[in-house]
Amino acid sequence: MHWLSKKRNLFVMIVPSFVIYTVYIIASVCIAVYYSFTKYTGIGKAAWNGIENYVRVFHDKFFWISLKNTGIVLILSLLTLTIFGFLLANVLRVKRRGNDLCKALIFSPSIISPIIVGIIWIYILDPEVGILNQILYKLGKEGWMQMWIGGTVLSPYMYAVIFLWRQLGYLSTIFLAGLNMIPEEIYEAAEIDGANAFQKMVYVTVPMARNTFNIVILLIITGVFKIFEFVTQLTAGGPNHLSETVVTYSYTTTFSNGEYGYGMALATVVFIITLILSEIYNLIMRDKEEEQ
Amino acid sequence: MTNSAGSKLGRRISGIVLAIFTLIWMFPLVWMFFMSFKTNSEIYAAPLSLPQHLNLDNFARALETLNIGRMYVNTLIVAVLSVGLGFLVTFLSSYALCRMVFRNKKLQRGLLRFFQLGLMISPFILLFPIYRITVQGNLYNSIWSLVLPYIATQVSFNTLLMYNFFKGLPAEIEEAALIDGCNLPQLLGRLILPMTKPVVVTVIVFNVLYVWNEYPIASVLLRDESMYTLSMGASMFKGAYSVDNAGIIAASVLIIVPELIFYGFLQRYIVDGMVAGAVKG
Numbered sequence: 060m061h062w063l064s065k066k067r068n069l070f071v072m073i074v075p076s077f078v079i080y081t082v083y084i085i086a087s088v089c090i091a092v093y094y095s096f097t098k099y100t101g102i103g104k105a106a107w108n109g110i111e112n113y114v115r116v117f118h119d120k121f122f123w124i125s126l127k128n129t130g131i132v133l134i135l136s137l138l139t140l141t142i143f144g145f146l147l148a149n150v151l152r153v154k155r156r157g158n159d160l161c162k163a164l165i166f167s168p169s170i171i172s173p174i175i176v177g178i179i180w181i182y183i184l185d186p187e188v189g190i191l192n193q194i195l196y197k198l199g200k201e202g203w204m205q206m207w208i209g210g211t212v213l214s215p216y217m218y219a220v221i222f223l224w225r226q227l228g229y230l231s232t233i234f235l236a237g238l239n240m241i242p243e244e245i246y247e248a249a250e251i252d253g254a255n256a257f258q259k260m261v262y263v264t265v266p267m268a269r270n271t272f273n274i275v276i277l278l279i280i281t282g283v284f285k286i287f288e289f290v291t292q293l294t295a296g297g298p299n300h301l302s303e304t305v306v307t308y309s310y311t312t313t314f315s316n317g318e319y320g321y322g323m324a325l326a327t328v329v330f331i332i333t334l335i336l337s338e339i340y341n342l343i344m345r346d347k348e349e350e351q
Numbered sequence: 352m353t354n355s356a357g358s359k360l361g362r363r364i365s366g367i368v369l370a371i372f373t374l375i376w377m378f379p380l381v382w383m384f385f386m387s388f389k390t391n392s393e394i395y396a397a398p399l400s401l402p403q404h405l406n407l408d409n410f411a412r413a414l415e416t417l418n419i420g421r422m423y424v425n426t427l428i429v430a431v432l433s434v435g436l437g438f439l440v441t442f443l444s445s446y447a448l449c450r451m452v453f454r455n456k457k458l459q460r461g462l463l464r465f466f467q468l469g470l471m472i473s474p475f476i477l478l479f480p481i482y483r484i485t486v487q488g489n490l491y492n493s494i495w496s497l498v499l500p501y502i503a504t505q506v507s508f509n510t511l512l513m514y515n516f517f518k519g520l521p522a523e524i525e526e527a528a529l530i531d532g533c534n535l536p537q538l539l540g541r542l543i544l545p546m547t548k549p550v551v552v553t554v555i556v557f558n559v560l561y562v563w564n565e566y567p568i569a570s571v572l573l574r575d576e577s578m579y580t581l582s583m584g585a586s587m588f589k590g591a592y593s594v595d596n597a598g599i600i601a602a603s604v605l606i607i608v609p610e611l612i613f614y615g616f617l618q619r620y621i622v623d624g625m626v627a628g629a630v631k632g
Contacts, residue, residue: 064452068535072451073462076444076506083503084469087480094479147372150365157366161373163618167380170614170621171607172564174585178603179379181589182386188596190382190398224376229625236626256361278629285473288566291586306475313479314571326476333473 095324101317112324121300122325125308126332128215132304133283135219140230140279141272147227148234149260162235166228173225177292180221184208184293208293214302221289226282230275237271238264273344277337284333305329380607387604391597409601416598419605421577422584428494429580430562433501434555440502441509442551446543448510449517450525463514469507470628474567482571496572497580501565505558508628516550517543556617557624563610581606 095112099105116122151162168176183189184207192204208214241264249259287306290296296303296311303311309329313322386394387409388402413419444466453459481500490496520543528542544551566582573583585606588599614621 069447069451069453072443072447075440076466076510077462079440079499079503080466080469080506082484083481083500084472084477084506085465087477087484088472090480090483091476150369153362153365155362155366157370161369163615164373165376166618166622167611167614168376169625170560170564171380171610172566172582172585174564174566174582175603175607178585178588178599179383182383182596182600183379193398224379227376232622233626233629256358274629281473285475287475288582288586292589309475310478310567319479323476323479326479330473330476334471 091323092327094320095327097320099319101319105320108320112321113328115321116324116328121303121308122305122328124301125296125303125305128218128302129283129286129304129306131215132219132222132286133280135216136222136226136279136283137276139219139223140226141275143223144227144230144234144275145265145268145272147231148238149264151231151235152238162228162232164228166232168225168227169229173288174292176221176225177289180217180289181208181293184217186210208302209297211298211301214294215304217293218286218290218304221293222283222286226279230278233275233278234268234271237268237274241267273340277340280336280340281333284329284336305332380611383600383607384604387597387601389597391595394596394600409597410605412595412598413602413605416595417584417588417602418577419581419584419602422579422581425578426563426580429497429501430559432494433498433562434505434558436498437502437505437509437558438551438555441506441554442513442544442547443539444506445510445513446517446539449514450522463510466510467507469504470511474504478567478571481568485572491572492575492578494578497569500568500572501562504568505561508557509554512550512554512624512627513547516547520546552617553620553624553627556620557628560610560613560621 094105096107096109097105098108098111147165151158181189183191186192186204186206186209189207191207195201195203205213208217245263245267246259249263254262285306286304287310290302290304290307291310294302296307300308300311305325306329309322309325312318312325316322382399385402386398388404388406390406390408393400393403448459448463448466477500485491485496485500490499524542524546525538528538533542562580564582565580566586569580569583570586573579579587585603588602
């Protein structure tokens with residue numbers, strides 16, 4: 060290998076990736092952080108304004124609302140996706156005709172364009188054109204009809220429903236990959252000890268799949284902080300920013316209001332929150348592992 | 352796996368539950384498909400019934416009002432360029448980082464770490480900087496304005512997958528080829544690339560899907576309607592049709608169906624890519 064590893068060869072092979080990646084990803088993060096300390100409206104030069112933007116984030120009512128909405132989606136998703144994803148993986152794991160087809164179908168929502176996911180759910184949830192309210196009306200349950208989206212309360216809960224619909228197949232596939240690594244002998248041993256199906260799941264599968272749970276939970280955390288497209292389609296964050304998620308709020312502030320400096324401060328804060336959340340989770344898990 | 356699944360009866364029940372559950376999960380997609388054949392008044396009066404007849408007007412309108420054909424061509428050009436070039440550059444850099452001999456070992460390891468940092472970076476913090484870079488670099492409104500960031504966002508994922516794959520290849524084959532007097536392009540093109548085929552397909556299929564679905568970056572870089580990609584165009588459906596719901600639904604179906612067919616044929620690679628990215632990322 061030595062005589063092919065001339066400096067010139069190495070240079071030619073690494074530089075294209077390096078340049079394009081450094082400019083668009085690494086430098087971009089630096090540029091974003093730089094603008095977060097400035098006031099910039101797109102005209103003239105960006106004016107340095109210290110930590111002003113960060114102070115403003117802290118006092119921004121709409122930021123806290125968007126954070127609360129994102130928190131609601133996060134908590135609901137952690138509950139529903141880990142539980143249902145795990146249960147579904149256990150059902151899919153059984154050797155049975157038609158299982159592969161079911162798995163492929165349940166997975167399919169995660170591959171279609173997230174903008175289209177938004178459009179589809181408009182026709183289900185929208186109070187005017189959506190079928191959910193129409194069905195309730197036809198069933199004579201007018202009292203149950205709601206402003207599912209576009210109202211002041213329910214939007215984030217509906218985001219969680221859509222996120223569940225989109226991610227379940229994907230996350231249960233991750234679970235399935237983890238479950239298939241558990242050696243069959245352990246189940247056989249448990250069976251000899253007289254464990255029933257439920258006991259086997261609780262005492263064998265769950266503890267053996269701990270790493271997989273960790274991966275899934277991290278994916279949910281990072282995934283929820285990327286929820287964007289279907290929110291812009293369903294509510295555009297309205298009315299009056301009440302149903303924004305953190306990402307849509309920073310996007311609207313930056314690109315619709317043209318407050319580039321403040322928008323970058325929001326984006327930076329969101330980025331740091333995501334890193335901290337996943338890092339805290341990582342640390343807790345590592346501690347627990349060491350205890351055992 | 353039979354033992355861990357419980358009794359025969361339990362298996363039958365769980366099979367039925369799974370089938371019903373799958374049907375419920377598929378309802379939004381199937382229902383969209385049926386709606387796309389209905390007229391606007393049918394959709395309004397009887398949203399749940401099957402279409403009265405196979406009415407293709409909606410699709411004709413979708414193709415007319417929004418130039419979906421044009422959007423397909425644009426998406427295809429962007430996808431071919433960014434996935435093709437992205438694969439080429441990351442194939443070379445991953446191979447160099449994994450197999451070539453660096454004078455400085457620390458530099459080699461450092462570069463690998465550096466290339467994988469991107470897995471932690473959320474795309475949303477990059478949007479405005481990418482827009483600035485595009486304007487400053489005089490790329491605004493050209494196809495490269497999209498292609499270059501799309502290459503950049505593939506680097507970390509491709510490096511992760513290909514580096515791990517190269518690490519598993521036996522070194523003896525390469526050594527034998529070198530003794531036979533093989534040069535670098537021959538080694539990479541005739542020997543390594545064919546051996547890497549499974550991971551190549553995964554990387555390419557996964558990235559094509561990514562470009563196809565990508566919206567946030569496109570939304571800040573595309574102004575000219577004639578350059579819209581599919582996701583970008585789809586985000587404008589609501590405005591473009593205003594009250595024509597049947598048109599919006601038909602246009603959406605024209606985007607989903609080919610995507611589902613693509614998924615149907617290449618399912619294994621798509622799933623592999625998504626799982627691999629998650630487990631190590």
